[in-house]
Amino acid sequence: MREVAIIGVGMGKWGEIWNDSLRDIYVEAAVLALKDAGIDKVDSMYVGSMTPGLFVGQEHLGSLLADYLGIKNLPCTRVESACASGGVALKSAFLEVASGYSDLVIAGGVEKMTDCSGDDATYALATAADQEYEVFHGATFPGLYAMMARRHMFEYGTTREQLAYVAVKNHKNGAKNPKAQYPFEVTLEGVMSSVMVADPLRILDCSPITDGAACVVLADLETAKRICKKPIVKILGFGHATDTIALHARESLTRLDATIVAAERAYKMAGKKPSDIDFAEVHDCFTIAEIIVSEDLGFFEKGKGGPAVEAGETQIGGKIPINTSGGLKSKGHPVGATGIAQAIEIVSQLRGEAGDRQVKGAKVGLAQNMGGSGGSCTVHIMEVV
């Protein structure tokens, strides 16, 4: 396989975007990525999107977006793996370049979630859970993660405050990210007294509903060296794994096996270990998810993720900064775009372009993107050349 690099990144401001449609926000991100790479065409494109059919009534997304990007007859594939759609699009684009079939490929992601009612968005998101054996009984996504949280608290003594510290940290980072949907800080007291959604999770434990798109341009290393004027960021390795989508079928609710296996595969392919990682973007769809994932990626022992965030080990300047972008919590979570936006934060940090939230001396970054309640996961490890 050829070595693969990211040579361009692009995303617009995320939030509740009434003036622009799904195709508009995607094209904005793709053009920014192409301009960042200094090119005007690519060989192929992958778009991660969870369910545009339910959010805006539009399928056949690959062709629509290739058309509006204005690259005639571009081969374009829409990729779906719930909230990990972006991560799987990135993996797919990586493989197409690594195989030698294409030299320049866009990996993008998009979700337009506010063009429907809140009830319709809730329904659309719930399709990532087991319809007949979870959703049928009234389970919601906050509910599924709440059940994990209660179990983590029961088994390891994780506290309600420790969950809140995740939100406080991520909002502190997101306040420095001009692309974030909610670029402001929240207090511990604010999180602890916010509206209860699914006990013990409150509204400020939950990532929001967001309109957003994100794109990166991948190239083989030789092409990258020829055309890239910025520091070249190599994708050293990836891991991709699935797990049961139903929580009740899992042996444990305090670990996410798809993440553990995807991470093992990524570390092996990249020739890295957890202690080699300088910073990470992880899938904090709910505060408890960041705690469990920070353990499953090998940054902390099982059960120590809560104390670690409370002690500040995951903030910028800590042992392993997590979610310097603000994470899904503050930056927003347009589900299909999230995996790509994580990659963009890794590239920004590795290029030294992260501004006020720059991790000093960052050389190796990891992005972990997860679908549903952990039924799918991708992990990508990147290094600046």
Place this chain on the structure above:
Amino acid sequence: MFPARTWRENPQRYRLEAQKCSKCSSVYFPPRKVAPGTLDGSCLEPYTLPNDGTIYTFTRINVPPNQFKDAAPYVVGIVELTDGTKIMCQIADTDGMELEIGQKVKLEFRRVQTDGEHGVLAYGYKAVPAIPGVTTV
């Protein structure tokens, strides 16, 4: 909800019909076409789940999906049955404030959903906290 979709799940939802592997005794709920790792379903035999167990985890849903608007707040949890099988369902007859992990519950036959659009009434199992000293049928 299209009627066939809920009707075909009735054996599981009405009678807790599951499967047990004749070779390794693993229990599968809901039933599967093949046993994991074998590509073969011939080892899977009909098996009925026990209807009592303990609460493994739970949450009180304050913000419900549309079809449960009238029921909120309600409690959803995972019950670990006496044979070790875990099953997700609502925990009824409680507001959830006093529940604890490990508490004994029984599965009962209850109405789970009322579908407005097609008028389908969907029945199934819900867990009910077992009252010490009281035997329920």
